[in-house]
Amino acid sequence: MTEKSQLDGLSVLVVEDAFLVALDLCDYLESAGCTVIGPAATVNQAFQEMTDVSLDGAVLDVNLAGEQSFPIAEQLAARGVPFLFLTGYDSVTAFPSAFQSVLRLSKPVELETLAKAVSEFRKS
Template sequence: MNKSAPLSGLRVLVVEDAFLVALDLADELKAAGCDVVGPAPSVEQALQQIDGVELDGAVLDVNLHGERSFPLAEHLVTLGVPFVFLTGYDSTTVFPDRFQDSPRLSKPFEIRVLIEAVARFDKGKH
């Protein structure tokens, strides 16, 4: 793995409803070497964007304009795609039991921490 592009070759879905945050996430992941799918602002758009696409992982904002990303997370589980939740929620009660132990980053977070979380998606590839 190349130091200048630690996530080189990983195809990662970005789901975030805040336009500027989504662009920033996508730019940072691209700079780290990712092939970014999206960003998608909703579960429906994310499902459309990943139809027929092989993913290495996903970054999912929990609250998408009042819609929760958990149905998308369920779909990713069935595909065997790892993900990390991004959340502004302090309480874990927002998370269904199935996702209580899922990786999550609390907003705001440092990009370095996100890059480290996404790098864990690659563990099974090499």
């Protein structure tokens, strides 16, 4: 199965505060067939982007200019939307216990690794 067919049609929220990283993530996911919602650079912006849309999954940067994305993760979990964290944090203790088992991809992320992880949203 090609990367394009694995991701084709998935609606994915991207939450990332670093403009160039967000642009790269969105461009890559769109070229692989995703409908990208965002990017959102803050928790409030993410909540606005999530309003009245159906999501297949989300890619969340943990640190959004000093603000953590865990409230977004809580709302996604409550809606039954799968998500992953994209982060520079390497310690599981930086995550609330409810999210310690959520997939974490380290920055800088290899795009093929991201594609494989996002394709798992379809199976959730």
